[in-house]
Every structure is written in C-alpha cells, then in structure tokens.
Amino acid sequence: METNTLAQWQDRLQAELSALREAMAQRSAGTDVVELDQSSMGRVSRMDAMQQQAMAQATLQRLRTRQRKLEAALNRVAAGSYGLCCQCGETIEADRLQADAAAVFCPECAESAAEHGKS
Numbered sequence: 671m672e673t674n675t676l677a678q679w680q681d682r683l684q685a686e687l688s689a690l691r692e693a694m695a696q697r698s699a700g701t702d703v704v705e706l707d708q709s710s711m712g713r714v715s716r717m718d719a720m721q722q723q724a725m726a727q728a729t730l731q732r733l734r735t736r737q738r739k740l741e742a743a744l745n746r747v748a749a750g751s752y753g754l755c756c757q758c759g760e761t762i763e764a765d766r767l768q769a770d771a772a773a774v775f776c777p778e779c780a781e782s783a784a785e786h787g788k789s
C-alpha cells in the first residue's frame with residue numbers, strides 16, 4: 671500500500687479511536703454511578719435502572735471490542751501489514767476498508783472465520 675494512502679487510513683483509524691475513547695469516557699462516567707437506592711425508588715424503577723445499566727455495559731463492551739480492533743489495525747499500519755488479510759495475506763479491497771477501516775480479513779476469509787464462529 672502506498673505511503674500516502676496508508677497515512678490516510680492511519681488518520682481515519684486514529685480519528686475513530688479518539689471518538690471512541692471519548693464516547694467510552696462519557697458512558698463510563700454515566701454508568702458507574704447508577705444507585706439502586708431502595709428507599710427512594712420503587713421496584714419497577716429499580717428494575718429499569720438495572721436494565722439500563724446492563725444495556726450501557728453491553729454498549730461499553732462493544733465499544734471496547736471496537737477499540738481493540740482499531741488498536742490492532744494501527745499496529746498493522748506500524749508493522750506495514752495494514753490492508754492485507756491476516757489469514758491469506760491478500761490485499762483487502764479499498765471498498766471493504768471504507769466500510770470498516772479496521773477490517774482484518776478479506777471477504778473470503780471473513781466468511782470462513784464467521785462460519786467457525788470467530789469473526
């Protein structure tokens with residue numbers, strides 16, 4: 671991959687990563703302090719709060735997974751293997767990287783990885 675192109679992807683990955691970190695910081699600030707105070711809350715609203723907390727944690731989990739993917743992609747940029755399929759070494763098409771700048775596999779390998787349940 672050309673150095674110019676690579677630098678553009680690197681910028682994009684870093685931009686997404688910093689947006690992600692900001693989103694995570696906001697979310698964890700909001701979710702850590704859900705108080706389940708029995709005296710001031712009815713049973714239903716306590717359930718609501720717990721459900722919301724669980725949803726917020728699931729979202730946070732997704733953000734963390736995405737963060738790891740982005741960090742791994744940036745490591746590949748540094749290692750010079752960005753844009754190459756981690757499985758077969760083929761070049762991942764630009765269209766695919768447009769859709770997911772942190773894509774690890776070419777479409778074929780992504781499909782076989784999904785079949786083995788480790789996408």
Ligand SMILES: [Zn+2]
Binds near residue numbers: 755757777780
């Ligand atoms: Zn592949």
